[in-house]
Amino acid sequence: MTAVDVPAVCGDRERVIGWLQEYGVYVGVAALLVFNIAFTPHFLSVENFRTQAVQVTPVLILSLGMALVIATGGIDLSVGSVMALAAAMISLYLGYGPVAAILVALVAGAAAGAVNGALVAFAGVQAIVATLAMMIGGRGLSLVLLPQLDGIRNAGIRELGAGDLLGVPYLVWVSAALIAVVAFVVRRTVFGRRLVAIGGNRRASELSGLPVRRTLLAVYMLCGLFAAVAGVLATARLQASDPNSIGQLIELSAITAVVVGGTPLQGGRMRVAGTVAGAVLMQLLVSTLIKHDLPPSWTQIAQTAVIIAAVYVARERGRR
Amino acid sequence: MATVPFDRAGRSPRRTATVFTALACTALTLLATSCARGEDEAGGGQTAGGGQARAQELDDAAGSDQTCNIEQFGMEKFDLKDMTVGFSQSEAESNPFRITETASIKSEAEKRGVELITANAQSDFAQQISDVQGLMSQGAELLIVAPLNSDGWEPVLAEAERKQIPIVTIDREINGNPCEDYVTFIGSDFVEQGRRAADRMIEALGGEGEVAILLGTAGNNVTTERTEGFKERIEEKAPGIEVVFEQTGEFTREGGQSVTEQLIQSNPEIDGVYAENDEMGIGAVTALRGAGKQPGDVKIVTVDGTEAAVQGIIDGWIYAVIESNPRFGPLAFDAHESFGKGEDVPVELIISDREYTRDNAEEELSNAY
Structure with a gap:
């Protein structure tokens, strides 16, 4: 870094850390882009960016929902299982046509989110426990419904997964739309203010008369709904419903994207653009290592390094 | 707090939770069971397994004398x-x-x-x-x-x-x-399966070209042995073939698809893909099709012998499937x-x-x- 970024005076260290918290994730994305442009063959092509954008879509959508939940001070471990549930629904209800099947999948996702939300908001179960139960139960239920991979030949679903509009894949349109919706909700609506307030101090929010329980329920339902959207899109892209392997461990990728993006795990703050950049950063990291044909164990190590760096930067703020 | 706070309607939050959870669970179960209709209900469904289909046969030459x-x-x-x-x-x-x-x-x-x-x-x-x-x-x-x-x-x-x-x-x-x-x-014999896959790949490429391997789950003997046999045979019989890419697809269709998408971006002139199971091979087909390739542009050899993969041979996307019965x-x-x-x-x-x-x-x- 240049002297502009790191002023010599010791007291400015905090300023650097603060700056890194705010913009570190973008620096990471930019660094990876520069590296790839310099060293990866065929990186600067429309096709490549299309591939990366399509591949990041499920994690990106999940991490948006996850960021909402984390902003309230909670967490949702069940998103991968909800994806599997949505995939199973698509296969079960495709006989009624693609639109009906997608609607059923979304309703199932929202219902699963409602169970999480009710347990967290009304029964006072800790989020990590409630959603862990849904993570195990949801996967189990979807495997009962659809015990094995089922190929999808429906033209509508396949078009959703592989087709494009104005040269941009439908998957990317959907994620762009959801980013816009979440950004609007968080920045411009009362609901957005409330969920951040609850994460900041639940007790104070209750005492000041905010509808804490209702808000929490809605947040978990939204997260479930987003997970179902991710499940539908992943299924469409794969051209098969695969409840056994879809979304395995993806909740961890989503949480990573949120944390790397600068949303603190203890809640009270939500960064939409940072979350998007966090998801993109992890995607670029994995893709760089794959393209350079490095062993998969390197991918895990590199991801770990990014997570620790992100959490380290966040820790500095806690001390301040 | 000693007392549970009640809302305006006089219900305790705990009861609301029970009711709500019960309702949502019922909804999920109803969705799951009530009136599902799959894509090809009339199609008779899949017939998996059974002893009717071709049974295993022993390889008398292999195996142990003990x-x-x-x-x-x-x-x-x-x-x-x-x-x-x-x-x-x-x-x-x-x-x-x-x-x-x-x-x-x-x-x-x-x-x-x-x-x-x-x-x-x-x-x-x-x-x-x-x-x-x-x-x-x-x-x-x-x-x-x-x-x-x-x-x-x-x-x-x-x-x-x-x-x-x-x-x-x-x-x-x-x-x-x-x-x-x-x-x-x-x-x-998983090593032998790898060798036979290599034989088919050599035949498909005429002994010249660049090949990618879609590995199975790391740390699994099936993965190691299928890789070992394949590389050994390629080195021995076709020095003109180079393995330029080895990444894991975790034995899943999704993994095979994602890795192949990255592969055809960074190595657009790849000639062959060896997938260590059928699911990853089918994922590779989906990726190639998505990238606008034609059947046969990239030769795919897989191991297993599932119906979907053999159908892939008939459609021209997959060159050969080594059976693992x-x-x-x-x-x-x-x-x-x-x-x-x-x-x-x-x-x-x-x-x-x-x-x-x-x-x-x-x-x-x-x-x-």
Whole structure:
């Protein structure tokens, strides 16, 4: 870094850390882009960016929902299982046509989110426990419904997964739309203010008369709904419903994207653009290592390094 | 707070939670069961497994010369018909291989009128150990085990020895002394499968070109052996072929698709893809199709022999499929039967796997699983 970024005076260290918290994730994305442009063959092509954008879509959508939940001070471990549930629904209800099947999948996702939300908001179960139960139960239920991979030949679903509009894949349109919706909700609506307030101090929010329980329920339902959207899109892209392997461990990728993006795990703050950049950063990291044909164990190590760096930067703020 | 706060309607939040959770769960269950209608309900569904399809055949040349009989093992002769057999499956029956394997064991037991108790460890090794112990305490007198790992079986082997329960392991080996810890191992030679895949790849590319490998799950002997055999044969027979890319697709369709998408971006002139199972190969096909390639542009060779992959050969996307036959039922029960009669049983039985190519795919489609 240049002297502009790191002023010599010791007291400015905090300023650097603060700056890194705010913009570190973008620096990471930019660094990876520069590296790839310099060293990866065929990186600067429309096709490549299309591939990366399509591949990041499920994690990106999940991490948006996850960021909402984390902003309230909670967490949702069940998103991968909800994806599997949505995939199973698509296969079960495709006989009624693609639109009906997608609607059923979304309703199932929202219902699963409602169970999480009710347990967290009304029964006072800790989020990590409630959603862990849904993570195990949801996967189990979807495997009962659809015990094995089922190929999808429906033209509508396949078009959703592989087709494009104005040269941009439908998957990317959907994620762009959801980013816009979440950004609007968080920045411009009362609901957005409330969920951040609850994460900041639940007790104070209750005492000041905010509808804490209702808000929490809605947040978990939204997260479930987003997970179902991710499940539908992943299924469409794969051209098969695969409840056994879809979304395995993806909740961890989503949480990573949120944390790397600068949303603190203890809640009270939500960064939409940072979350998007966090998801993109992890995607670029994995893709760089794959393209350079490095062993998969390197991918895990590199991801770990990014997570620790992100959490380290966040820790500095806690001390301040 | 000593009292539970009530809302305006006088309901306690806890009750609301119960009601809400119950409602949502009911909704989920209703969605799941009520009026589902799949894409091809009239299509008759899939016919997985069963003993009707092509059974396994032994490769007499391979396997071990060492044999085992019941006297060496140190127990009394028995008649298979009077025995209870326990079967422990390692992975969830959600992929075609495992579905067919379990179905084959079950249908063979039914055919022979042998009582069978089963357990599935869902890819959890600790669970499989307790599964097998559970089967023994439930009265299994003979065991058929599809092990998840090769190591770590000592507690089970000790108990089986004490109770004099002979074990036949299928598809993967248990590390131990044959005829002491277990009777016999029945399975495919994964290194050989890799070599044969390499032969097909060499044939497809005419001995020249760049090849990518879609590896299976890391740290799994199937992955290591299928890779070893493939590379060994390529090095030996076709120095003109270069393996330029090796990444794991975790044995899943999604993994195969994602990795192949990255691959065709960074190596657009790739000539061949060797997928270590069919699911990843089908994922690769989806990726290639998405990238606007035509069938046959990139030669794909896979291992397994599932129906979808053999269909891929007919459609022109897949060049060849090396079979890994999961229909262990007949051979496993044969082994127990002849062992019980006091006959000599080889301690290693290697299956001769077939292969599917453009020449036989259409007529053999019904034999795929």
